[in-house]
Amino acid sequence: MTQFQIAARRLSALYSKGFGGKESGRFRISMKQIKMLLGQKRLYEDDVKLLTRAALEEGFVLIDMDSFFVVLNSNAFVNYRRVSGEALAAGTQEN
Secondary structure (H helix, E strand, O other), rough: OOHHHHHHHHEEEEEEHEEEEEEEOEEEEEHHHHHHHHHHOOOOOHHHHHHHHHHHOEEEEEEEEOEEEEEEEEEHHHHOOOOOHHHHHHHHHOO
């Protein structure tokens, strides 16, 4: 198991743990905390990609917000409305 898979499992465990006034759910985590979680002094673009992929395998979406990350359950996106071909075509037509 890679350090990224281990970190992704820890992030998924945090999702169901109570903190910040809530019993569970989405959360943000600082860049510094991600580096600590990975045991690294620096965080490179490839590291973020590997951690994002590992989190997705655990059922979570990791969103890079530049100075922090947001962790969401991938099921949160299931009920989003979908764009139809007609809506997309209507939005791209020039008047």
